[in-house]
Amino acid sequence: MLTRWNDWGFGDFDRTLAEFDALRREMNRLFETEPSRWMRGATATAAPRVALYDRGSELLLRAELPGVAEKDLDITVDQGVLTIKGERKVDAPEGYAAFRQERPAFTFARSFNLPARVDPEKAQATLKDGMLTMVLPKAPEDQPRQIKVSASQ
Amino acid sequence: MSMQQPTKEITERPREESIEHVRDERRVTPPVDVYENKDELLVIVDVPGAGKDGLSIQLEDGQLDVEARQSAAFAEGGFQPLVFARSFKVPSTIDQAKVSAELDNGVLKVHLPKSELAKPRRIAIKTG
Numbered sequence: 001m002l003t004r005w006n007d008w009g010f011g012d013f014d015r016t017l018a019e020f021d022a023l024r025r026e027m028n029r030l031f032e033t034e035p036s037r038w039m040r041g042a043t044a045t046a047a048p049r050v051a052l053y054d055r056g057s058e059l060l061l062r063a064e065l066p067g068v069a070e071k072d073l074d075i076t077v078d079q080g081v082l083t084i085k086g087e088r089k090v091d092a093p094e095g096y097a098a099f100r101q102e103r104p105a106f107t108f109a110r111s112f113n114l115p116a117r118v119d120p121e122k123a124q125a126t127l128k129d130g131m132l133t134m135v136l137p138k139a140p141e142d143q144p145r146q147i148k149v150s151a152s153q
Numbered sequence: 154m155s156m157q158q159p160t161k162e163i164t165e166r167p168r169e170e171s172i173e174h175v176r177d178e179r180r181v182t183p184p185v186d187v188y189e190n191k192d193e194l195l196v197i198v199d200v201p202g203a204g205k206d207g208l209s210i211q212l213e214d215g216q217l218d219v220e221a222r223q224s225a226a227f228a229e230g231g232f233q234p235l236v237f238a239r240s241f242k243v244p245s246t247i248d249q250a251k252v253s254a255e256l257d258n259g260v261l262k263v264h265l266p267k268s269e270l271a272k273p274r275r276i277a278i279k280t281g
Binding site for chain 2: 069
């Protein structure tokens with residue numbers, strides 16, 4: 001007859017050990033993630049929602065960056081990699097008591113391998129209503145080309 | 154990351170999941186800060202991509218409904234515009250006529266001023 005470990009009366013002890021196991025796993029997981037996650041305390045590293053489109057002659061990028069000021073954004077294109085770095089500063093009003101705080105200050109950095117060569121000189125970036133829009137015209141050699149089909153006689 | 158602090162002043166209403174939406178839109182719950190000082194309650198909501206036209210703020214029967222629709226101008230390819238929606242119960246001491254809102258760079262601030270009666274008052278103590 002099979003008797004389960006728990007039926008022997010060690011259930012509580014067993015459970016305690018399991019708790020320790022769970023805690024150890026949690027600690028390992030915490031320390032394996034990038035240091036910025038747990039070292040900065042109140043500053044969380046958030047990844048904003050980003051979309052990148054290929055519109056044929058240009059690439060279009062949109063990123064949701066609510067409350068990020070223009071001067072706190074840093075955008076670079078280097079060797080086909082687009083990097084957006086930014087920071088949202090704490091915007092808690094002074095003299096108020098906080099009931100609920102779900103909107104932390106954050107820093108973020110995201111890099112993208114661009115699917116085509118772009119002309120950085122012609123790139124445009126605008127920030128409106130907390131949404132970053134970038135238009136990156138493709139370099140002439142990566143522009144789409146129409147291939148003419150000639151009917152042979 | 155949210156700091157769970159029980160409060161009687163302003164509580165969030167559970168979302169009514171059973172209601173189906175007819176329109177093709179994705180509703181999401183945006184992060185919110187709630188502050189209070191002696192004059193007002195202040196609700197701050199992240200609504201990136203929503204313009205003034207896409208905003209709807211309603212206060213009825215002690216319930217504040219905030220809805221912000223991402224501008225259709227940002228809809229492109231697979232980027233389905235989101236609707237940020239959240240509801241709160243607010244205390245009856247709010248002066249409904251004086252509620253105001255401001256939108257700046259994707260951050261919405263709703264000011265809910267307390268009515269005069271609800272404001273704290275300093276009581277003078279006479280010494281004699």
